[in-house]
Amino acid sequence: MGLKEFVKKSFSKSPWVVHYDCGSCNGCDIEVLACMTPIYDMERFGMVNVGNPKHADILIVTGTVNEKNKDVLKNVYDMMPDPKVVVAAGICACSGGIFRDCYNVLGGIDKVIPVDVYVPGCPAKPEAMIDGLYKAAQILKEKYSRREVIVSAKSLG
Amino acid sequence: MTWADYLIFAAAVILTPLIGGLITGLDRKVTALIQGRYGPPVLQPFYDVVKLLSKEKMIVNDFQIFAAYIYLLSAILSVGFFAIKADLLMIIFIMSIGLVFYVIGALATRSPYSQVGAQRELMQMLAYEPLLIFVLIGMYYVAGSFNLHDIMSHGRLLLDLPLIFVVLSLVLDIKIKKSPFDFSTSEHAHQELVRGILTDYAGPYLALIEIADWYELVLLLAMLAIFWSQNLVIGALISLFVFFLDIIVDNISARMTLKWMLSFSWIVGISFTVLNIAYLYFSNVSR
Ligand code: SF4
Numbered sequence: 189m190g191l192k193e194f195v196k197k198s199f200s201k202s203p204w205v206v207h208y209d210c211g212s213c214n215g216c217d218i219e220v221l222a223c224m225t226p227i228y229d230m231e232r233f234g235m236v237n238v239g240n241p242k243h244a245d246i247l248i249v250t251g252t253v254n255e256k257n258k259d260v261l262k263n264v265y266d267m268m269p270d271p272k273v274v275v276a277a278g279i280c281a282c283s284g285g286i287f288r289d290c291y292n293v294l295g296g297i298d299k300v301i302p303v304d305v306y307v308p309g310c311p312a313k314p315e316a317m318i319d320g321l322y323k324a325a326q327i328l329k330e331k332y333s334r335r336e337v338i339v340s341a342k343s344l345g
Numbered sequence: 346m347t348w349a350d351y352l353i354f355a356a357a358v359i360l361t362p363l364i365g366g367l368i369t370g371l372d373r374k375v376t377a378l379i380q381g382r383y384g385p386p387v388l389q390p391f392y393d394v395v396k397l398l399s400k401e402k403m404i405v406n407d408f409q410i411f412a413a414y415i416y417l418l419s420a421i422l423s424v425g426f427f428a429i430k431a432d433l434l435m436i437i438f439i440m441s442i443g444l445v446f447y448v449i450g451a452l453a454t455r456s457p458y459s460q461v462g463a464q465r466e467l468m469q470m471l472a473y474e475p476l477l478i479f480v481l482i483g484m485y486y487v488a489g490s491f492n493l494h495d496i497m498s499h500g501r502l503l504l505d506l507p508l509i510f511v512v513l514s515l516v517l518d519i520k521i522k523k524s525p526f527d528f529s530t531s532e533h534a535h536q537e538l539v540r541g542i543l544t545d546y547a548g549p550y551l552a553l554i555e556i557a558d559w560y561e562l563v564l565l566l567a568m569l570a571i572f573w574s575q576n577l578v579i580g581a582l583i584s585l586f587v588f589f590l591d592i593i594v595d596n597i598s599a600r601m602t603l604k605w606m607l608s609f610s611w612i613v614g615i616s617f618t619v620l621n622i623a624y625l626y627f628s629n630v631s632r
Contacts, residue, residue, distance in 0.1 A: 195399070198392035226381040231373075234385050234392055237537045242403065245396070269401040269548045298590040332399065 200329035202234045202275075204246035205321060206262050212251025212299060215311035216278035220248060222314045223321075225332040230318050233325065246324045247301075248275045248317075252287045253294045265301045271331035273324040275305045277317055282306045348430045358421055365559025366390045368526055368566070368585075373620035379596045390555070397552035405454045405545050412450025413550045413557075419443025427564055430493040433484065437477055440561065443471060445544070447554070454545040462541030466529035468603050473519040476512050476614040480568075483509040486622055503583070508621040510572050512614050513585045517565045519610060521558075523595035526606055536564030537600070559589040 207220050223230045224237055238244050241264050252262060265274065276297050279285040284295040295302060304327050307320035370387040377384025386392075404410055423439045426432075448470075449580055451463035481491060483506050488496040496502070503510055519526045530541030538544070570580035570585055601609075 194391075194518070195395050198395040199388075202389065202392040202396040204393075229377070229382040229384075231377060231385050232383045234389050240544055243540060243543075243551065246399075265499070269403040271401075 195227040195274045199326045199332040203292045206241050211308045216250035221309045228314045246273050246328050249281050249297045250277050252280045254292045259345045262309040273304045275324050276303045276311045277307045281309045354425040361424050362559050364561045399550050400548035401527040403547045408453045409450045412446040413553045416443040417553045417557040420557040424560045434491040441447045450483045451542045459540045459544040462529045472610040476516050479618040480513045500575040501574040508617040518591050525598045525601040540583045
């Protein structure tokens, strides 16, 4: 394997995931954390759960967006260095789910930030989530090869 | 320095990150196996660093970047000087300069996580730097010199300095920040203080620090290996065994408090060093 291929491969082999709970009922959060347990073990794909958006490549969001937390979500997204991928986990994050008609709910997270992968389910199974994260890692690789780097650092002020 | 020395210097500087990355990868694999998981591939640290190097540069201020470069440079220099068998005391001081910059770089940002992480890193340095000096005193007592060449000509330091070897193992454990000593920052899954001292380093600069950490890991393992410098293969095996013990301790222990770390490391360090040197002194007198 040449050095160039190694570099290309490494883009999809090392996605670091930051998880943001955007007002979820906690069902999906538990399933996200279950991905790290010995049964599912997402670290075998090189995925690690980081707490710091500045270190992350993939943002996995659970729950609906509402008026209170839409700025926080946008902030977390802006703090991640490019290239980055967003995964909406659970039907709440995809479309608003059963909460979509609540008076304070905006809907799915794609109302606030661009979403690359939608993982359905209520709650989404860990298998489905790892599948979504794996897809996200492939998208990450594509973004590296396309080099679509938007300077989001500007919005940090 | 002769031409051979320059060559050895360059070879050490190039090869060390490869060895350090492999050891870190094995560490992650072994940790996963202990926890009953399958674990990442052994080459995972290299994937991580390559990815980080090609990410967007996101900086807080310029000084932080300067500090990251100085940290890497001092780690490289100390490994290089170790390879050409320079003065061990000087090597330790070069290493400390880099660490001081590492701390100042984190203090230069305004994130509270990175501030607290930097303070804790200072406490950790306070815990292990005196112990490193004790180790050197012990080596000086046996070899009569701080020069690595003289120390290594002694052959089997481990038989004369068994307790000081334990002290150096403790230094290794505090230095690479394994539980119970992972205060200032920690490995991914533990998430101390978000990422503690590393909070404000992102992308390529995080990669620089990761590489510098590999250099320092290899330097400390090499320092353990020269306790059996008669046959360096055995020495390397001994140091890898100590590293393996560290991984096991990492997995069976929880994080303790800073106060506990200071008292533990100083009590163990001072008493073991005094005992060891007293033993050498009296066995020499009776001979
Ligand atoms: S998708 Fe279901 S489990 Fe997940 S946050 Fe919404 S309601 Fe809860």
